[in-house]
Amino acid sequence: MSIISLIIKREFITKVRNKSFVVMTFLSPLLFVGIAAFIGYLSSMKADTKRIAIHDESGLFVKEFILKNNNNSQYKYLDLSLVDLKFLKDSIADERYEGLLYIPKSEHTKDFENKIQFISNNSPSISFIEKVQDVIANKLTKNNLEKAHLDTLAIKKAQAQVNISLTKASGEESVKGLNEIKIGIGGAFGYLIMMFIIIYGNMVMRSVIEEKTSRIVEIIISSVKPFQLMMGKIIGTALAGLLQFLIWAIIGLSLMFAASVFFGVNVGPSSSVSPELMQAAQQEMTGTAQMYIKELWNLPIANILIGFVIYFIGGYFLYSSFYAAIGAAVDNQTDSQQFLLPIIMPLMLSVYVGFFTVINDPHGTIAVIFSMIPLTSPIVMLMRIPFGVPLWQIAISVTLLFGTFFSVVWFAAKIYRIGILMYGKKPTWRELYKWLKY
Template structure:
């Protein structure tokens, strides 16, 4: 058996036998499912109805708000126009009501637009403010049209509601939200890669720092080359991480299905709707689901899965080399913080470009360029592939990624070779550059 294979085996066994690794492997899915069930329970609970007092001296709007009681269960509007305004303000101070909407009497609707007050002890939500403003604005608009002797019904009937029917050049019908589904698929794979890099890249760094601090590495280095030790740590840790992710997936899915089947727990938000509305929604959903399944089936599924594996391996090995070099250069995790930011920034930039650029223009210059740059390509390219990417772009991107990986491994090995035996001194960027010349 080769030396690297022995190191991989040693690192893998050391990780999976660690008590914290075993505990978190089996505890994390339980925590995740427990939190999901708790969120589902909270979402199913009926929110407390908030009482809103209405003091409408104009008499124009109170009925509009009271009519909302049958449509909105979160807020209950009470017509208290007959009660003195000061008494109502005192009630707000005593928290008898959530808020008081005071509508004064004015000579014209124009004056009324800027004189309505919403009085409350706490800042009301933006949603409630927008809703209240909308009710008042609709009533004022309708009132203004009537005062101008315009037919409000005719105006309402004349309003056009346009619905675009999407179709492809081939004549097939298309669906809305397909781009969002594509970016969600690519984003999920990209996010998985980013989390794996951050979690297990840090694990590689901590392993190197621990062995360096305990002076175990001095004995190991006498028998193996620094490059072999570094690669063995990276591969061994990645295999342990893959095993942990696999166990998390199996346990998590099993617990979700068990909770749904035996306890009737719906993992996710629930809503209360009538059986008739539910039947209509189910029929509409069934028709839309067939179209979505058809569109998803037409996606380059094989390319997505193969690319995920390739970029997963390339991206993890690339960044883990950086983490291993940092672990060799410092004596403790506190000293490593100054070197971690340049590693995290490309990953954050990748997510930003993916969700704010690729979704709008997957074949634009910015998306194409950053899907070629090795530090960002594992995430950006995975978000582009569901939209259809020419094979030559993928080939160039993968070639650059693995070429950069081998180059970074070579540089990281030089830093690793020197730093692994350096103690008691915080290295600077200038010193790291000098180590590359040794």
């Protein structure tokens, strides 16, 4: 057995036998499922109804708001137009009502646009105020049309409702929101890679720092080369991480299935929807759902899965080399913080580029460039693949990624070789550059 395989085996066994690793492996799925079930339970609970007092001196709008009480709204409007205004304001201060909508009397319709007030102790939500404004605006518009002797019913019938259907150049009918689904699929895979890099890259760095501070590394270096030790740590930690992810997936899916079957718990926000409503929605959306399923099957599923594996391996090894070099250069995790920001920034940048650029223009210049840059390609390219990326672009991106990986490993190994036996002094960026020349 080669030296690297022995180091991989040692690193893997050390990680999986660690008590914190074992505890978090089996505790994390319980926490995730518990949080999901709790969210489902909260979403099924009916929100507290907030009482809104209305003091309408004009008498024009109060009926419009009272009709809103039949819509199972979170807000209940009360007609208190005959109650003294000062008393109502005192009631708001005493929190008897959520708020008071005060509509003064006016002879001119135009005056209502700026004189209506909402009085409350706490600032209301923007959506609530917009709904109130819409009710008042619709009523004023209707009154203005009637004063102008215009037929409001005819105007309502004359209003056009446009529903544009999507069709491909081949003649096949398409569906709306497909780009959002594609970016969601690519984003999920990209986010998984980013989390794996951050979690287990830090684990590689901590492992190097622990062995360095305990002086165990001095004994290990006497038998193996620093490069072999670094690669063994990276691969061993990756295998332990993959095992942990696999256990999480199995336990999480099993717990969700058990909760839904044996306890009748609907995990997720859909638990608040009644079965009758769900059945009606399913019957209405059958044709659309079939079209969505057809579009999903037409996605380059093989390219997505293969690309995920390739970019998962390339991205993890690339960034783990940085983490290992940082761990060798410092004596404790506190000193490592100054070197971690340049590593985290490309990952964060790739997420922003993916969600704000790829979704709007997946084949644009910015998306293509960032899908080629090795530090951002594992995430950006995975977000582009569901939109259909030419194989030559993927080939160039993968070549650059692994070419950069081998270059970074070579540079990281030089830093690792010097830094692994350096103690007591926090290195600077200039000193790290000098180490590359040794």
